[in-house]
Amino acid sequence: MSNMNSLELCAGAGGQALGLERSGFEHEALVEIDAAACNTLRQNRPHWNVIEGDLSQFDATSFRGVDLVAGGVPCPPFSKAGKQLGASDARDMFPQAIRIVSETRPQAVMLENVRGLLDAAFADYRQHIATQLTAMGYWVDWHLFNAADFGVSQLRPRVICVALRHEVAEHFHWPVPSLQLPPTVGNLLDDLMKAKGWRGAEAWRMKANGIAPTLVGGSKKHGGPDLGPTRSRQAWLTLGVDARGLADEAPDEDFTGMPRLTTRMCARVQGFPDGWQFAGKKTPVYRQVGNAFPPPVAHAVSAEIALAIEKAAATRLFKRAA
Numbered sequence: 400m401s402n403m404n405s406l407e408l409c410a411g412a413g414g415q416a417l418g419l420e421r422s423g424f425e426h427e428a429l430v431e432i433d434a435a436a437c438n439t440l441r442q443n444r445p446h447w448n449v450i451e452g453d454l455s456q457f458d459a460t461s462f463r464g465v466d467l468v469a470g471g472v473p474c475p476p477f478s479k480a481g482k483q484l485g486a487s488d489a490r491d492m493f494p495q496a497i498r499i500v501s502e503t504r505p506q507a508v509m510l511e512n513v514r515g516l517l518d519a520a521f522a523d524y525r526q527h528i529a530t531q532l533t534a535m536g537y538w539v540d541w542h543l544f545n546a547a548d549f550g551v552s553q554l555r556p557r558v559i560c561v562a563l564r565h566e567v568a569e570h571f572h573w574p575v576p577s578l579q580l581p582p583t584v585g586n587l588l589d590d591l592m593k594a595k596g597w598r599g600a601e602a603w604r605m606k607a608n609g610i611a612p613t614l615v616g617g618s619k620k621h622g623g624p625d626l627g628p629t630r631s632r633q634a635w636l637t638l639g640v641d642a643r644g645l646a647d648e649a650p651d652e653d654f655t656g657m658p659r660l661t662t663r664m665c666a667r668v669q670g671f672p673d674g675w676q677f678a679g680k681k682t683p684v685y686r687q688v689g690n691a692f693p694p695p696v697a698h699a700v701s702a703e704i705a706l707a708i709e710k711a712a713a714t715r716l717f718k719r720a721a
Contacts, residue, residue, distance in 0.1 A: 403467065405466060408430050411687060413436075413443065417672070419469060464505075470509075496508075496510055514556040538564075539562045542559050546670065546695070552611055553668055567707045587668065626660070670695045
């Protein structure tokens with residue numbers, strides 16, 4: 400897969416961008432409002448064109464003809480953890496995403512959001528989005544995936560909206576979940592927990608014999624670096640993890656009690672490669688990690704989009720030759 404490009408909206412710390420990169424997309428630009436996340440993107444990929452600013456002020460006309468417009472538009476309007484105001488929420492960026500699709504007219508669109516968007520309460524809103532995309536000449540579909548289905552050690556349901564030009568849609572198939580179970584949290588984080596020689600690491604590994612609940616990044620207005628609301632904390636408790644906060648480093652050799660995760664551990668749970676460095680202090684780093692789209696899921700879907708684009712291009716060449 401090569402010679403395909405993308406424009407990414409609300410890029411965050413690069414979870415989706417990494418997945419797209421792995422699928423062969425070259426990023427023409429990545430738009431993100433959060434300064435710390437922008438610094439993370441620049442630090443890891445200095446050659447990426449990172450545009451720091453408000454999406455509502457972004458003019459995408461210069462990117463007309465890009466192959467893929469992708470984004471993880473803000474989820475609070477549809478989150479079960481919030482008030483689920485949908486289109487009435489000022490943070491709803493779907494209208495901006497639709498505007499940018501209209502300005503760029505890509506071959507494909509890939510928008511990620513929380514599971515709550517599929518609730519019956521938002522049926523009319525989903526139809527409104529689909530109607531606008533259909534009017535622009537796209538086939539539109541929604542699909543619910545769990546990150547655990549693609550090797551991520553986390554129960555993280557995510558809704559993905561894909562819109563494709565009809566000649567591309569003919570070749571598109573949603574990715575098939577892996578039949579292989581993801582590693583347990585204990586096995587996934589074993590080496591990181593042992594980094595300072597913690598003698599209780601092996602017993603902890605055996606106890607942490609399941610996958611993680613959904614990591615929650617939270618907002619700038621509420622909360623610090625903890626692992627989510629009460630239900631999430633209880634789920635972490637069964638895995639032997641103190642979820643009331645994050646640790647600065649792995650447990651010491653003589654540590655007793657229940658360990659806390661570090662931001663690096665959280666990043667691995669989210670599916671980030673260990674080499675991906677995050678900019679900022681603990682709270683903004685955890686917020687970047689917790690709000691990210693797991694790279695393996697982004698790769699699974701975008702790889703199918705890339706394949707469909709390639710097959711559509713090959714079909715066009717064949718018809719011309721005939």
